[in-house]
Amino acid sequence: MTPSEILQDTFGKAIISASVVHGFPVFVLDKETLPLVAHFVHTHPDLRGSLSLLWAVDHRPREARYELCYLFTLAARKDWLLLRSDLHGDDRLFRSITPHIHAAKWYEREVRDLFGLIAQGHPDLRRLVRHEHWPKGTHPLKKDFSWDTVMGRQEGQYAFRRIEGEGVFEVPVGPIHAGIIEPGHFRFSVAGEPIMQLELHHFWKHRGVEKLFERRRLTDAMPLAERVSGDTTIGHSLAYCQAVETLLGVDVPRRAKYLRSLFLELERLHNHLGDVGAICNDTAYALAHAHCSRMKERIMQLNDRLTGSRFLRGVNLVGGVGCNLAAGQLAEIAEEAAAIERDFSELEAIIFANASLTDRLEATGILKERTAWDHAVMGVVGRASGIDRDLRRDHPFAAYDELPVKVALYRYGDVRARLRVRMDEIHESMRLIREIRARIPQGAIMAEPSRVPAAGEWALSAVEGWRGEILYMVMAGEEGRIHRCKVRDPSFVNWPAIQWAVLGNIIPDFPLINKSFNLSYAGNDL
Amino acid sequence: MFRIIKKSLKTGVVTGQHPEAAPAAQPVPADAKATTKPFRRSLAIREVDTGSCNACEMEMNALMNPVYDGERFGLHVAASPRHADALVVTGPVTVNMERALKDVYKATPDPKIVIALGDCAITCGQFKGSYAVTGPVERHIPVDVRIPGCPPRPAEILAALEDLRERLGKPAG
Known part of the structure; x- marks a missing residue:
């Protein structure tokens, strides 16, 4: 039976409507039955759905309706499944699924902060995105909240979970850290050396990205x-482009798809190389760090020569890519990649010959497979904890349908496993770059839109970035504008999991564990 | 051991192997140069991110890699604002970071200079006007030096810092 048939069979009468939107099966449910169905999808052995994304949409001014969508990835089949329920009129309450599906915890707090919709039965309804100084009733993604509102300030303190008792200390860290890193707050509770509890307090960098998207047109939100x-x-x-291209009916040329894969792998390379070095550096092994940052710099300079931007900005455009590469440039990339791979392999041998280094890495910051599954952890961190998921293989995008990817998978879930995943992925990226060079077809690199999306039409897109799955949901508004754009960086999902990985470790190992996760604050805070 | 020595010999010196910086869009003002005189041949920097996308941070980190090697010019990243001569601020100032930025400024001993790094810190860039952004850095604390770019390349940052303190030597190679 297909997943849709299983749901129809079990909940036939409760399903208000079922459809398929751009390849995603959608089931509309009553808000009372949705938690039951979600629980069923999560636990049924033939589905094993893990919550990938939860978002809300305010349909005003067209309709007085909020919509809540729950996107599941079915581990048993590598399919997507979307559940939806509506809140009509002034209804602001819905039932929380967090008691059964742990991964929904931050999403439901986020929905409450940004839309003012309240998840009844949620175990923890403290503010998440809105810091305590935001005035009461500020819900920026509601349509009646103007994007350029000047906010007032009220007094208030975040209520951290506290452990009390003899010899228990609290160690606050951040928001401004000692190194050159982004701001975030960590609150440790320790008794002696080992960490008993870590609580995160993030969203210092909240810039209102999703609201700013709503001011743009579909075609000009790339920057x-x-x-x-x-x-x-x-x-x-890329994730944004793909969603918009689905809405506009653009058939991206093959060559552009290959170039997108190429640039995605270059981005993976420079970040993974940097991370391998940074993990070694946090064990005070500066030699490996120096070599890795030198290799990373080589790729950044290569990016700059190829596209005029060290971060590959302005490369992706709606419809294709803005930068064609000549055969000579492709040869240059392949040469650089080969040289760096040789260089890196020598360094790997040096790293693993160093017992005092590996001793710091092994059994440090273990994220158990079960915990990873409960939090729907993904990407590098997930693959180091036995979660066998990679969108490049499971849901091929860009040119990956013709480029089979060998997925790195480790089960120990410690810092070493996360380092090994990165190292394996560096070699795999090098191989993919060679493959792309051999297979890339000639032809156009841009295509034109073939249709205009109706207001309220939406599309989802998923890309395996270097950290993990990046999801975008773009809903079209009137006259080619964006009605809603939900951005989900993998960091948003993986951050809560770090609170479990550090338990029992000592605080001096926290920077190392944090570096091995290397999550984004900007992508999380939005 | 031999492996490490072999690797180092094979790699050689990479410092200075980067493209030349483009001419600075905004030259360093003379009074900023005067303020930094007492720091002589070193500059301890505290970096404060008030809402950047992390690209500016990556370029600041690159400044300390073997290729740019800011340390050879006496550049040093201090772990605390108490130890800093200069604050490098990146990103538009978000409502949540506004207070932290002001606290850091107060905690930095005088004399000090503030460097706004990147377009966001100077004009708020793509995030201008947002409800969650309270304006560029100079709205909250006095800014002495501006290094525009999205993000500025490490060579450009290095050139600006070099310009700031003319005693810094030219990069080798």
Whole structure:
């Protein structure tokens, strides 16, 4: 039976309507039955749905209706499944699914902060995005909230979970950190050395990205998508492009698709190389860091020579890519990649010959497979904890339908496993770059839109960026504008999981564990 | 051990192997140069991110890699504002970071200079006007030096810092 048949069979009468939108099966449900169905999808052995995205849409001014959508990835089949329920009129309450599906925890808090919709039965309804100084009743994604509102300020303190008792200390860290990193707050509770509890307090960098999208036209929001998380310029711009191309009915030429894959792999390379070095550096092994940052710099300079931007900005455009590469440039990339791979392989041998280094990495910051599954952890972190998911293989986009990817998978879930995943992916990216050079077809690199989306039409797109799955939901508004754009960087999902990975470790190992996750603050805070 | 030595010998010196910086769009003002005189041959920098996309941070980090090697010019990243001569601020100032930025400014001992790094810090860039952004850095604290770019290349940052303190030597190679 297909997943749709299983749902029809079990909940036939409760399903208000079922349809398929751009390849995603959608089931509309009553708000009372949705938590039951969600729980069923999550636990049924033939579905094993893990929550990938939860978002809300305010349909005003066209309709007085809020819509809540729950996107599941079915682990048992590698399919998508979308559940939807509507809140009509002034109804602001819906039932929380967090008691059964842990991964929904931050999403439901986010929906409450940004839309003022309240998840009844949620175990923790403290503010998430809105810091305590935001005035009461500020819900920026509601349509009656103007994008350029000047906010007032009220007094208030975030209520951290506290552990009390003899010898228990709280260690606050941040928002401004010691290194050159983004702002975020970590609150540790320790008794002696080991960490008993870590609580995150993020969203210091909330810039109102999703609201700013709503001011743009479908075709001119690229600069914003590129700046959601600067280190993932290609990942985010590609995910945005693909969603808009689905809405506009653009058939992207093959050559452009190959170039997109190429740039995505270059981005993966420079970030992974940087991370391998940074992980070594946090164990005070500066030699590996120096070599890795030298290799990373080589790729950044290569990016600059190829496209005029070290971060590959302005490369992706709606309809294709803005930068064609000549055969000579492709040869240059392949040469650089081969040289760096040789260089990196020598360094790998040095790294793993160093017992005092590997000793720091092994059994540090273990994220168990079960915890990873419960939090729907994805990307590099997930693959180091036995979550066998990679969109490049499971839901091929760009040119990956013709480029089979070998997915790196480790089960220990410690810092070493996360390092190994990155190292394997560096080699795999090098191989993919060679493959792309051999297979890339000639032809156009841009295509024109073939249709105009109706207001309220939406599309989803998913891209495996270097951190993990990047999801975009773009809903068209009137006259080619954006009605709603939901951005989901993998960091938003993986951040809560770090709170579990550090338990029992000592605070001096936290920077190392954090670096091995290397999550984005900007992409999380939006 | 031999492996490490072999690797180092094979790699050689990479410092200075980068393209020349483009001429600065905004030259360093003379009074900023005067303020930094007491720091002589070193500059301890505290970097504060008030809402950037992380690209400026990556370029600041690149400044300390073996290729740009800011340390050879006496550039040093301080872990605390208390130890800093200069604040490098990136990103538009978000409502949530406004207070933290002002606190950091107060915690930095005088004399000090503030460097606004990147378009967002100077004009708010793509995020201008948003409800969650309270304006460019200079609305909250006095800014002495502006290094535009989205993000500025490390060579450009280095050139601006070099210009700021004319005693810094030219990059080797």
